[in-house]
Amino acid sequence: MNASSPTGHRLALHADASQRQTLSPRLQHAVRLLQLSSMEFTQELQTLQGRNPFLDFEDEDGPSAGSAESMSADDGGSGGLDDDREPWLGEPARATRQHESGDASALDFVPNVRSLAEHLHFQLSLLRLSQRDLALAHAIVDSLDDDGYLRMELAELLSIFAPGEGIDGVTEDELLIALRRVQSLEPLGVGARDLKECLGLQLVNIACPHERALAAAVIETELEPLAKHQWASMARRLACSSEALDAAVRRIRQMDPRPGWRHGAAQTRYITPDVIVRKKRGRWVATLNGNVVPKVSLNKGYADMLQQQGGAAGTELSSHLQEARWTMRNIEQRFSTIESVAQAIVDRQAHFLDYGPMAMKPMGLREIAEALGMHESTVSRVTSNKYMATPAGVFELKHFFSRAHVNSNGSACSPTAIRGLVQRMLESEQAGVAQSDAEIARRLRAQGLDVARRTVTKYRQMLRIEPCDQRRKAAAASLAS
Secondary structure (H helix, E strand, O other): EEEEEOOOOEEEEOOOOOOOOOOHHHHHHHHHHOOOOOOHHHHHHHHHHHOOEEEEEEEEOEEOEEEEEEOOOHHHOOOOOOOOOOOOOOOOOOOOOOOOOOOOHHHHHHOOOOOOHHHHHHHOOOOOOOOHHHHHHHHHHHHHOOOOOOOOHHOOOOOOOOOOOOOOOOOOOHHHHHHHHHHOOOOOOOOOOOHHHHHHHHHOOOOOHHHHHHHHHHHOOOOOHHHOHHHHHHHHHOOOOOHHHHHHHHHOOOOOOOOHOOOOOOOOOOOOOOEEEEEEEEEEEEOOHHHHHEEEEEEHHHHHHHOOOOOOOOHHHHHHHHHHHHHHHHHHHHHHHHHHHHHHHHOOOHHHHHHHHHHOOOOHHHHHHHHHHOOOOHHHHHHOOOEEEEEOOEEEEEHOOOOOOOOOOOOOOOOOOOOOOOHHHHHHOOOOOOOHHHHHHHHHHHHHOOOOHHHHHHHHHHHHOOOOHHHHHHHHHHHHO
């Protein structure tokens, strides 16, 4: 269709057909629910039940009256867990409840300690950020460990944001900006990727510019000599007096190398595993833990009454019925996906279950996604805040993923395997003969593992083992006593 403008130019209207991948609000909600822990998911369902008359939760004494289409533990292929509980599982955690008389339980008076993630999410909610920037910052916070460190690469976080989920085209530079926002939050040092960055973020607390500059130089180049108390050589290299160095070091020692411990450290975390792994006929099998599957049912009586009235009760009740049916399908899909992903992980990490951490294989999200025909972002969400109980302990599903570390002979191993080897070396130390991180790095290189000294230090800190000089002092004090 053409038209002439007053200036004589011809204006043309063109219709271009293009496809754009988008998700409905309901499907976006389902994607968000997939990332929740089992406790958070149950709380979400209980909130939904409060406003939807077609959803019923079974009581501990048995199913609610008039309910049908119930999802019990047996429906998910996890029947018999209560009667066939492994000795290493223990009793499942239960939510705190009030007594039927309305009196509060003693547990209701236990102070509610805000976790690090909750503390950071609250601070982010006070910032004037766009929905996109806020979502990226939340993703950074959810990826921090208990120490407050970001142990994974930013490139790995990109897999969380799939096309069509409302946050398209996320780049590594955007995630870096989001990381800087998180690092600006309290406590200082949170969001660091290593000890040097963590201490560097806390330099703003030093008011004197000369003292701050000297402390920054110590953090940048002298952390290992600082741990060895090599004061004279440090002062010589930094061209400063011993008094100035002593003042800067004193300020560094006041810094917190594990800022995440300030929040939630006093609160004991009880984890009910989502999946239980047992060996059956020589094969490791992952099965849903029936205690985490919400026993939700569709109230068939209300549904039949609405259908008999032919929708005369109004569109609001019809909408509630559709929401209830969608919720039932979502529950089934959620736990089916968790079980499928867990089994795929177990199939690939069977040697870890048989022989321990040093047998852990490098594995990425893409490997599981391709095996199950899923998107990497789905696997990332499924493995967040979900736990697997094995005879070797309870592990988050993300524990089994790591990048390959290529050895000098061309073979590949996982960082978990190297960390296990470092732990074995440290545990096998003879009394009073503590090995430094550099010595352990040399021993690893002798075995074909090209691991840097700072990597050994990071693994030792993750294992919460003191430096060699402190271990030597402790051994000497023990022998003297």
